Structures are given as C-alpha cells and as structure tokens.
Amino acid sequence: MARYRSIQTSFWQDNFIVKLPLIEKSFYSYILTNSRTNQCGIYNFSITFSAIELGCSEEGIRELINKFVQYGKILYDTENEEIMILNWYKYNLNTSRNTLICVNRELEEVKNKEFIKRFYELCKLKRYPLEIIFNGIEVGEPIEAKKDIEPAGKEGAADKKATMADVVKHFSTNIHLITPIELEDLKDWCGKLNEDIVIMAIDEAVRNNARNIKYISGILINWHSEGLKGVEDVKLFMKSWQEKSGKKPKVNEGYNNAGAYKVVAEVGANGEE
Structure with missing residues (x-):
C-alpha cells in the first residue's frame, strides 16, 4: 500500500527555507518525505542508507544533520540512529483518532526516551489529546544532572568502567x-x-x-x-x-597557575545550546 507525506506549497516560501542553499533545501524535504518517515516524526535514520538515496557522502549527511540540529529543526541520536523532526506537526500530524492511535503505536518503538519527552511537551503545547497519543507510554520527569562521581570502592559505587x-x-x-x-x-x-x-x-x-x-x-x-x-x-x-x-574554579576565569583550569575565556556560562 502506498504511503504519502504532505508538504504545503507555502513550504518553499517559508522565510527559513528561502535562505537555504539547494543542498539543504533538498535534505530538509528529504527528511520530511523519505520512505522511513512515520506519523509521529521520530524514526530510524541511517546515515549510510540516506547517503545512497541522496547520492552524497556519509560525511556530507553528518554535516547536514549537524547544521539542522544547530538550526533547531531536528534532533539526532547518533547511538540509536534516530531522528526527530521538531516541527513535524506543521506538515503531517492531524488529530483524527486513527492517526493518533497510529502515533501511539509508533511511540512504543522509539528508543530515545528524551525524544518521547520532547514530543509530549510539543503535543501538550498544541493541546492534542494526550490520553490517546500517550496511552500506556511512560513520560517521566527530566533526569537531573549527576552531582558527583562516587570514588571507586565506595559503598554503593559501580565497579564497572564507563563505555x-x-x-x-x-x-x-x-x-x-x-x-x-x-x-x-x-x-x-x-x-x-x-x-x-x-x-x-x-x-x-x-x-x-x-x-x-x-x-x-x-x-x-x-x-x-x-x-x-x-x-x-x-x-x-x-x-x-x-x-x-581556597575556591573552586569558575567559568571564564582563565587561571594560569599549574593547578587551575585552563578554560578558553570566550566560552559563555550558558554554552552553545
């Protein structure tokens, strides 16, 4: 059975799209319409397979992914090879019951749970029926940053080395x-x-x-x-x-003594998120 993905004709007049070079326009339309897309906009995205379909190098695909992550248009999980299109709802998500049930089934297959949390927030913002979309799907609270690494051998500390x-x-x-x-x-x-x-x-x-x-x-x-x-x-x-x-090192202090952090002074406290 054939599947279809919708892109509005106004897509090409979008202020963001108009300013993109041709290769980036092609890549964006590709991630919206390729055969692995689904109803929730979170799907498996193989760099190797995509390079073959687009006729470019794997390094070229990685560079395009990185650009669109920086543009704030997608998220990409390198370990699980999953992509999330952040504004998917603008193009394909509708509120018919059958579609939402399909989305629910697809979310059960998503490996990156942070993507599910992000999708939940988007659906909540758009006031989609959460009881259908997330039926039986756990949406936990954001994981807090770990405060300290436990010393090796301390009671309760893990012995195995990180990978x-x-x-x-x-x-x-x-x-x-x-x-x-x-x-x-x-x-x-x-x-x-x-x-x-x-x-x-x-x-x-x-x-x-x-x-x-x-x-x-x-x-x-x-x-x-x-x-x-x-x-x-x-x-x-x-x-x-x-x-x-007598104190802990802070961002941007740029100490020069032997025991201090040699951190580049131009790095801002809020980073580059």
Whole structure:
C-alpha cells in the first residue's frame, strides 16, 4: 500500500527555507518525505542508507544533520540512529483518532526516551489529546544532572568502567543531544584519556553551568596536559588545587597557575545550546 507525506506549497516560501542553499533545501524535504518517515516524526535514520538515496557522502549527511540540529529543526541520536523532526506537526500530524492511535503505536518503538519527552511537551503545547497519543507510554520527569562521581570502592559505587555509549548518554542527558561533530570530539578524548574521565569533565561543566563542548574540551585539555591518567588522579588533582586556591574554579576565569583550569575565556556560562 502506498504511503504519502504532505508538504504545503507555502513550504518553499517559508522565510527559513528561502535562505537555504539547494543542498539543504533538498535534505530538509528529504527528511520530511523519505520512505522511513512515520506519523509521529521520530524514526530510524541511517546515515549510510540516506547517503545512497541522496547520492552524497556519509560525511556530507553528518554535516547536514549537524547544521539542522544547530538550526533547531531536528534532533539526532547518533547511538540509536534516530531522528526527530521538531516541527513535524506543521506538515503531517492531524488529530483524527486513527492517526493518533497510529502515533501511539509508533511511540512504543522509539528508543530515545528524551525524544518521547520532547514530543509530549510539543503535543501538550498544541493541546492534542494526550490520553490517546500517550496511552500506556511512560513520560517521566527530566533526569537531573549527576552531582558527583562516587570514588571507586565506595559503598554503593559501580565497579564497572564507563563505555563510549555511557559517555554519549551522559552528554545527551546533561548537556544536549549530541551532534556528530561533538561525538567525534568525545571519541578522541576517550582515546587520549578514558571514558570515566570524560564523564567527570561533563559533570564539571554541569556544575559550573557551562553546558557546551568547548568548556568540556578546555577541562580535558588541562587534565591531559597535567598527565592525569585515571579517575583517582583527577580527584587528587582537583582536591589539591582547591586546597591551594581556597575556591573552586569558575567559568571564564582563565587561571594560569599549574593547578587551575585552563578554560578558553570566550566560552559563555550558558554554552552553545
């Protein structure tokens, strides 16, 4: 059975669309109309398969995804290869009962629960019938940022080491949904240091209300330059510095002494979300 997706003729006169270069116009219309789209606007989006369909490189697809994440038009989960079109309701979502029941079934298959929470807020804002759309689907409260990493061996602390998947999840939960470029940066840092240390740097960024990759990288550059190899090294380094300085480092202070954070001064406290 054939499926159809609707794009209004006014789509091409939209102020946002008019200013886009041809390749970005093509990509946006593609993510709205390709064969894997569904009724809820959250679906599996394979970079490899999309590159074949659009006739471009996988790197080109990653760059386009990153641009549209920055434009605020989509969210993308690299780990699960899921895309969410944030204004899908403008093009395809209607309030017929059959459509809403279909949306409910599709949401049960969504892997990224943060996407479901975001979709819930959009539906709530538009006053769609939530009792049908989210029937039997759990919509939890936003996860709070982890305050501290428990020392190894402390009662109740986990013994297993973090993985790259843990880093991606921690970044997406506490900073924002990770982009392809940010993923590559964090992979690089996990290779130079390790996943547990990268997670600690993310927590430091959250503690200092500097939720962006530049601040996180600034912390990791400093720890790497100090030759820190493990979680305990980082904890001892931070404790030693705080005892010497009598205070915790803050965003934009740009200290130069050996124990201080060497964070780029132009990074803003609110980051680049």
